[in-house]
Amino acid sequence: MRLLIVTDAWHPQVNGVVRTLDTVAREAAAAGHTVGVISPDLFRSIPMPGYGEIRLALVPRRRLARMIEHFAPDAIHIATEGPLGWAARRYCLKRGLPFTTAYHTRFPEYVKARFGVPLPITYAIVRRFHRPSRALMVATRTLHGELAARGFGNLRAWSRGVDLERFTPGPKDLLPDLPRPIFTYVGRLAVEKNIDAFLALDLPGSKLVVGDGPEMARLKAAYPGVHFAGARHGDDLVAHFRAGDVFVFPSKTDTFGLVMLEALACGLPVAAYPVPGPQDVLGPGVGVMDEDLGAACRRALALDPAACRAYALDFTWAATTAQFVGNIAPFEQDWPARGLPAPRHAARIPHQPAEFNRRR
Structure with a gap:
């Protein structure tokens, strides 16, 4: 299928969310799916307060709509609760399109730690964001239980993996001057x-x-x-x-x-x-x-x-990706906007460049 991921977290950010989305996109493409990504670097943006390396898209609604319609997805996954996530959510609800979401970050706890906002306020906002999702994907059983207790629904398991070919044991000679352990x-x-x-x-x-x-x-x-x-x-x-x-x-x-x-x-x-x-x-x-x-x-x-x-060795990205794809909610109807001319900035297809070039 044509799977579109909308995310406020993407390269050049270095974190677990980006690594997860990037690797799952690669694995899904290798399995035959066409994967597109809409991220902040395709928009005018500002730095997130306290995290200068994280960019937040400015007024993304109209351009985001054109990107979605040009890509003509069979399913949409909204990965984050930032400006792009809210704009994609609004787009889907307005058109009656199903979508899935994920709970990558304890956003309420982070906001409380940095700005002192009480947890019930932020959890109410985040709960509202995820309520229409056909599947809210969570990484662990503990998190599943916590969110269920806070009134979140449609929870589905989505574990994580590790690149077992890159991350391997090896010599410990990189920093010889540091005393051990x-x-x-x-x-x-x-x-x-x-x-x-x-x-x-x-x-x-x-x-x-x-x-x-x-x-x-x-x-x-x-x-x-x-x-x-x-x-x-x-x-x-x-x-x-x-x-x-x-x-x-x-x-x-x-x-x-x-x-x-x-x-x-x-x-x-x-x-x-x-x-x-x-x-x-x-x-x-x-x-x-x-x-x-x-x-x-x-x-x-x-x-x-x-x-x-x-x-x-039990944590493979192939299994993680299969779980993710199994949670996706494809549209029941054919996409009505196929064949639209490309907008100024189209959703990238980072793992299938030939397809991307053709559609541009």
Whole structure:
């Protein structure tokens, strides 16, 4: 089918949402579907307050409508609750078109952490956004239960995967000057990630932080003994995973925690709090969850790296994509606008360039 994904999170952002959507789009295209993506870089945009690297589309409604009609999808998935997500939702409701959504981010908790907005207010807005969705996809059973208790409906499971060919165990010779053991954090440096809880710990060896974000300058000033590697990508990122001995996941607000799977695939045991996300992802022998994060870090040193790798092998992107496609709600009628002339900016088809070029 022709599947259109509308998302406020896309490249050049580096986060679990973008990695998930990009990989699922590739896997779906490989399975024979035509996948289009509408994202903020196709519109005039402004930086999101507090997250300058995240762009928010300005007044996207009319151009978005033209892009949707030009792509002529068989199904629409609205991935995020940002300006593009709301505009796509309005478009579908006005025309009686079914659509699906996903709960990637604990948006109410993030808004409370950064701006102090009470949770009931933000949850009411987010609940309204997802109410018409034919399937609200969630990554874990814990999140399913939480959202159901808050009045969300049409919940469907959509797990996550890891690139098992890229994220593999390997040599630990990247940072020879750092005393071992090396406790590693990989991810955004933002207040909701609770990174201070890790960096303030009294642990043996070294602490390694890989990533960038609005908290970078403050954290570097507050913890001069920590090695900050900045943002890393591709094989360089994998090498930094491999360099560690334990992966530390201090967040209490993530819906899943894709980086935990990447760490496990590289043979790193995980230390985390016993909260949703780690409780759903980690299994016996591959992670330690404790309210005392320092104790979890020290105990994780005794876990077997080979067991971590073996555990990660069950999380494939092919299975994740099949689950996603199974949740999609195709239109019952044929699309009425096929053959329209291309708008100034068409929805990209990043994984089928020949089709994209023909339609432009």
